[in-house]
Amino acid sequence: MFMEHFAAVCRTTKLYLRSEVAKVDEVSGISRGDTAWLLVSTALVMMMTLPGLALFYGGLVRKKNVLSTLMHSFFLLCLVSVQWVAVGYAISFGADRGGILGSFDYAFFNGVGPTPAAGLAVPHLAFALYQGMFAAITVALISGAYAERVSFLPFAVVSLLWTTLVYDPLAHWVWGGGWLAKLGALDFAGGTVVHVSSGVAALVFALVLGKRSTGLKTTPHNVGFTVLGAGLLWFGWFGFNAGSALSANGVAAVAFAATHVAAAAGGLSWVLIEAQHRGKPGVLGGVTGAVAGLVAITPACGYVTVPAALVIGAGASLVCYLGCNVLKEKLGYDDALDVFGVHGLGGTFGALATGVFATTRVNPAGADGLLAGNPGLLLRQLAGVVAAIVLSGVGTYAILKVVSLVATLRVSSEEEAQGLDLSIHGELAYMISVEDERAVALAHAPAPQPAPEPIGVPVA
Numbered sequence: 001m002f003m004e005h006f007a008a009v010c011r012t013t014k015l016y017l018r019s020e021v022a023k024v025d026e027v028s029g030i031s032r033g034d035t036a037w038l039l040v041s042t043a044l045v046m047m048m049t050l051p052g053l054a055l056f057y058g059g060l061v062r063k064k065n066v067l068s069t070l071m072h073s074f075f076l077l078c079l080v081s082v083q084w085v086a087v088g089y090a091i092s093f094g095a096d097r098g099g100i101l102g103s104f105d106y107a108f109f110n111g112v113g114p115t116p117a118a119g120l121a122v123p124h125l126a127f128a129l130y131q132g133m134f135a136a137i138t139v140a141l142i143s144g145a146y147a148e149r150v151s152f153l154p155f156a157v158v159s160l161l162w163t164t165l166v167y168d169p170l171a172h173w174v175w176g177g178g179w180l181a182k183l184g185a186l187d188f189a190g191g192t193v194v195h196v197s198s199g200v201a202a203l204v205f206a207l208v209l210g211k212r213s214t215g216l217k218t219t220p221h222n223v224g225f226t227v228l229g230a231g232l233l234w235f236g237w238f239g240f241n242a243g244s245a246l247s248a249n250g251v252a253a254v255a256f257a258a259t260h261v262a263a264a265a266g267g268l269s270w271v272l273i274e275a276q277h278r279g280k281p282g283v284l285g286g287v288t289g290a291v292a293g294l295v296a297i298t299p300a301c302g303y304v305t306v307p308a309a310l311v312i313g314a315g316a317s318l319v320c321y322l323g324c325n326v327l328k329e330k331l332g333y334d335d336a337l338d339v340f341g342v343h344g345l346g347g348t349f350g351a352l353a354t355g356v357f358a359t360t361r362v363n364p365a366g367a368d369g370l371l372a373g374n375p376g377l378l379l380r381q382l383a384g385v386v387a388a389i390v391l392s393g394v395g396t397y398a399i400l401k402v403v404s405l406v407a408t409l410r411v412s413s414e415e416e417a418q419g420l421d422l423s424i425h426g427e428l429a430y431m432i433s434v435e436d437e438r439a440v441a442l443a444h445a446p447a448p449q450p451a452p453e454p455i456g457v458p459v460a
Contacts, residue, residue, distance in 0.1 A: 028114075031122065033248045034120075038127070038246060039126055040239065041242070042129050042130040044235070045134065045236060045239050045240050046133050046136075048239075049136050049137045050077050053137065053141065053233065054069070055225045057070075057072070057073070058229070059222040060226055062219070063430055068148070069143070071425065072147075075156065076143065080135050081132060083164065084132035086107065088167075088168050089106050089112070092131065093176045094106050096172070096176065100178060102176050111124075121247070122247075138167055138194045141194070141195075141199075146336065148218075148336060148416065148420060149212050149336075151408055152424050158400060166201065167197060170388055170391055170392070171193050183384075184377070184380050185380045186366055186377070188241070188301050188302035189244035191295070191298045191299025191300070191351045191354070194347070195295050195298060195347025196343075196388040198339065200340070200344050200388070200393050201392045203339075203393075205400065206340070208400045216328065218336075220284065223284060227283065230290060230291060234290060240298070241297070241298060241302070254302060258308075262297035262312055263290045263291075263294045265309075266290050267286050267290035270321055271285060271289065273289075274321070285321075288342060292316045293312075293317060295346035296315070296319075296347070296353065297313060298350060299350045300312060300354040302366070303362055303369075304358055311353075312350060312353045320349075323338075324338045352385065354369065355370060355377045355380065356369050356378060359371075360372075411423065
């Protein structure tokens with residue numbers, strides 16, 4: 001009797017808790033379950049930038065540049081978060097003005113508070129912060145292209161301008177009611193807005209800066225860092241993609257499943273391709289393939305079936321492998337950490353694949369793609385990709401040229417040889433010898449002053 005009574009109490013409690021989580025407050029209109037999921041997703045996307053991307057990129061550079069690379073992700077998370085509150089959210093999600101920009105009604109989060117966002121059952125503030133994490137990781141992705149050779153202050157200025165003049169307008173075009181949204185282009189979680197834009201910007205940045213003194217090939221100083229960073233990126237990507245449903249519902253579950261299997265298919269495919277092409281299955285190749293799969297499924301995850309996600313992940317791995325190992329070597333550009341090869345090409349492939357595999361059977365709010373009898377969606381996806389390429393390519397080049405008029409984008413050859421950790425930050429990641437300690441102390445020592453001129457009447 002006791003066990004039967006205990007089981008009944010447990011069932012009643014479980015049903016009560018389930019109803020409480022799913023409940024929408026009749027006064028505020030806020031869903032507790034949706035809000036909880038969005039807040040968790042926000043934290044997951046932040047983790048993708050720091051420490052996920054920081055470790056992923058940090059392990060790929062030489063040890064004398066690891067702190068500089070980590071600093072890029074840390075600093076950009078701080079910088080873009082402040083910019084997002086000031087003007088970024090307003091430009092991206094303010095009331096549409098001609099399909100190009102949002103109004104500035106939300107500047108400094110004016111009117112962005114705990115009440116529900118329009119059309120959603122979550123606090124407006126939660127939605128705004130979630131979107132801000134996307135802006136931060138987008139500009140941080142670009143940092144992999146100019147690793148080991150960019151000056152810090154110009155990097156900061158360029159990043160601020162790029163976020164304001166490129167990312168924010170593009171986010172409005174796609175997600176804020178702008179012209180691409182009206183056209184019907186689909187981008188569930190950022191294939192066009194995040195990956196195509198950052199990949200193209202990375203390519204332009206690499207071309208403008210020129211090659212490192214070491215050329216295209218450098219040896220990663222800590223592959224373990226990169227594997228750890230890839231794991232954190234994969235984990236955080238569930239918030240990136242499934243969180244973009246903005247609700248704890250079936251579409252979020254589809255996006256979650258599609259994200260995982262695309263990453264797995266991408267990692268598996270890259271290892272097999274590399275084993276066939278180079279003779280050995282590389283660890284770096286495996287994690288790069290998983291990231292390629294994650295990139296490609298991002299625009300499609302809420303619109304395609306799980307089997308389609310497998311195809312997209314495997315296909316992206318092949319496209320990105322060719323981009324990183326064939327296209328880059330033939331053209332000779334120094335995209336240090338293959339941002340264009342993975343994010344630019346992977347994002348483009350994923351956006352176009354969305355136009356092929358999307359189906360309203362998965363998400364009635366989406367559209368049918370080519371395989372469901374609607375070739376028009378593929379054309380709209382192509383228009384979105386071209387728009388992102390033009391805006392990011394032209395905008396990045398213009399920003400770099402303007403900033404270069406007043407500052408030197410690239411460190412000197414002496415600073416590059418010494419390493420940016422010491423020459424820019426005066427610190428080292430690894431203090432393993434007395435010489436390292438002396439080098440850090442010397443970097444912080446005051447600059448020698450010229451000897452004073454002798455006072456007196458010169459002797460004739």
